[in-house]
Amino acid sequence: MDLDIKRARRETRHCEEVVHFNNAGASLMPVPVSDRLHEYLREEERFGGYETAEREQEALEHFYDAGATLLHCETSEIAFMENATRAWEMAFYSFKFSPGDRILTSLAEYGSNVVAYNQQAKRYGVEVVFVPNDEYGQLDLRAMENLIDDRVKLISISHIPTGGGLINPAAAVGKIAKAAGIPFLLDACQSLGQLPVHVDEIGCDILCGTGRKYLRGPRATGLLYVRKDLIESLEPPLLDQHAAPLISPTEYRIRPDAKRFENWEQYFAGKAALGVAIDYALSYGLEAIQGRIDHLSGLLRSKLAQMEGVELTDEGVRQCGIVTFTAEQMSPSDIKRALAEAGINVSTSKGSGSLVSFSHRGLDEVVRASLHYYNTEEEIEYFLTTLRGLLSRASKKVR
Numbered sequence: 001m002d003l004d005i006k007r008a009r010r011e012t013r014h015c016e017e018v019v020h021f022n023n024a025g026a027s028l029m030p031v032p033v034s035d036r037l038h039e040y041l042r043e044e045e046r047f048g049g050y051e052t053a054e055r056e057q058e059a060l061e062h063f064y065d066a067g068a069t070l071l072h073c074e075t076s077e078i079a080f081m082e083n084a085t086r087a088w089e090m091a092f093y094s095f096k097f098s099p100g101d102r103i104l105t106s107l108a109e110y111g112s113n114v115v116a117y118n119q120q121a122k123r124y125g126v127e128v129v130f131v132p133n134d135e136y137g138q139l140d141l142r143a144m145e146n147l148i149d150d151r152v153k154l155i156s157i158s159h160i161p162t163g164g165g166l167i168n169p170a171a172a173v174g175k176i177a178k179a180a181g182i183p184f185l186l187d188a189c190q191s192l193g194q195l196p197v198h199v200d201e202i203g204c205d206i207l208c209g210t211g212r213k214y215l216r217g218p219r220a221t222g223l224l225y226v227r228k229d230l231i232e233s234l235e236p237p238l239l240d241q242h243a244a245p246l247i248s249p250t251e252y253r254i255r256p257d258a259k260r261f262e263n264w265e266q267y268f269a270g271k272a273a274l275g276v277a278i279d280y281a282l283s284y285g286l287e288a289i290q291g292r293i294d295h296l297s298g299l300l301r302s303k304l305a306q307m308e309g310v311e312l313t314d315e316g317v318r319q320c321g322i323v324t325f326t327a328e329q330m331s332p333s334d335i336k337r338a339l340a341e342a343g344i345n346v347s348t349s350k351g352s353g354s355l356v357s358f359s360h361r362g363l364d365e366v367v368r369a370s371l372h373y374y375n376t377e378e379e380i381e382y383f384l385t386t387l388r389g390l391l392s393r394a395s396k397k398v399r
Contacts, residue, residue, distance in 0.1 A: 003288045008374040019379045022345040024162070024190055024322050024370030027216040029277070036276045037218050040269035053268050060268060063275035067223050070278050071207065072198045076257040077231070079224040080271050084189040085112050087208035087224035090261040091185060092116055092156070094234035099125030101153040106131055106139045106168060107360050108161035108315075110187055111352035117156075127151075130356065137315025139168050141176065148180045155182050159197075160190035163354030163366060165297065165314030165322045167195070174203020183230065189213065192223075193277075194293060194321055194372075196286040205230050211270065214321075214372065217277035221270040226258045236261050284373065292373040293321040296380065300369065303384050309391055313366050324349060324366040327387075329394040332365040335387070342386045346370075 009015055011031045020028050029037070040059075043052040053060065067078040081087035093116070097103075103117050107130050117128040129147060134140040139157060155177045159170050170186055177184035186204040191197055193214030199207055207225040211217030226234065235254065236243060242264030244252040254260050281289065300323050304310050309328040326332060332348040339346055350358075350365035358364065369383070 003284055003292045003373055012374050015374060019344040019383060021369040021371055022347050023372040024213055025347050026212040026219060027372055029216055030280055032280055033217060033273050033277045037269050037273035040272050056272055059272040063271050066275045066278035071225050073225055077225050077228050079258040079261045080266060081222040081224050082220055084208045084210035084222040087222045088187055090236050091206045093237040095154055097124040097126045100151055102127045102129050102151045104129050104131055104147055104152055104155045106157045107133055108158055108166060108357045110158050110162055111355055114356060136317045138166055138317060141172050145176055152182055156185040158187040160320050163349035164324050165319040166316035167318040167320050171202045178203050193281050195290050199225055211274040211277060215277050215281055217274040218270040220267050221274040224261055231258060232256060240264050289373050293371060296371045296375055297321045297323050300380050322368060322370045324368050326366055327391055329391040332367045335367050338390050344383055
């Protein structure tokens with residue numbers, strides 16, 4: 001199915017004023033999402049926060065329907081969270097580990113997740129095992145299978161890492177986890193809104209995602225999916241009277257659905273707008289969105305590969321809309337600053353976010369250009385022309 005680019009551009013305010021290749025950081029919100037967010041905040045200003053929540057109950061509840069449609073699951077398996085990291089943490093810290101238990105993860109795992117693994121390793125004597133990569137730079141499925149034994153209590157990986165274009169083979173990991181009877185936690189922070197994500201086809205038991213990236217929702221919004229037959233075996237590390245209503249001075253009853261992972265106080269304007277953002281993505285179709293992103297990112301990779309001094313740093317058999325590279329003429333941070341002066345938004349990936357993978361690969365910092373369906377071929381050409389000029393001038397200075 002072809003994607004309506006004219007509509008996408010028309011419904012993205014200010015996209016003609018900036019080349020926004022930082023969608024893996026935060027996308028530009030489309031008009032319906034931005035309008036819904038601001039309308040809700042204006043209602044709070046006029047009527048009050050509690051009163052607006054009562055007036056907007058249908059819109060707030062719609063988030064759960066939209067999330068369930070996006071992931072092909074039941075509404076009772078969806079929770080609204082303030083961000084993907086908190087969603088991931090609320091699920092992860094619900095597992096009760098013992099000394100000798102093992103967590104299997106990937107070399108491309110997100111830094112905050114690795115911090116949590118190591119914290120539980122220090123607390124409970126858990127062993128964190130990084131599954132090796134295969135020759136393509138993605139998680140080695142055979143190596144993972146060989147690591148499965150009765151000590152493994154959790155398999156937890158990032159679907160798409162923050163610092164590269166890799167798409168890990170999540171569905172194949174799901175088959176391994178299901179065959180072994182091991183819970184599978186998937187960090188889908190970069191894949192929601194970029195790829196079709198069907199939790200049953202992937203086989204994940206838990207999934208977290210954010211609103212601000214490829215779903216094009218507001219910041220400080222996220223969602224958590226927990227498979228219904230796992231929910232009641234997980235007690236969240238934090239509870240309030242929304243997650244666990246108090247029924248006597250000494251008793252509480254934890255909710256039977258995924259809302260046990262939520263807080264009572266929420267970003268309600270963001271929640272309403274995230275429901276609209278999911279609807280908006282679904283109106284284009286995730287297959288069409290993925291096809292458009294594949295086309296644009298493939299074009300950018302092929303052009304960058306021909307550029308003198310530039311080295312692509314993406315791995316994997318399947319790659320996504322995140323395109324990463326280095327250039328011998330300039331540092332990634334200098335490239336980012338210079339592109340910003342030309343009206344082009346990119347980011348750099350460095351530090352703890354990709355530390356395990358980058359240490360393994362001998363990388364320190366890369367430029368990250370992340371494209372979405374509303375970007376255009378003309379923007380890519382402008383990006384390439386600008387980058388060539390920057391690198392050429394840098395080379396002359398060195399000489």
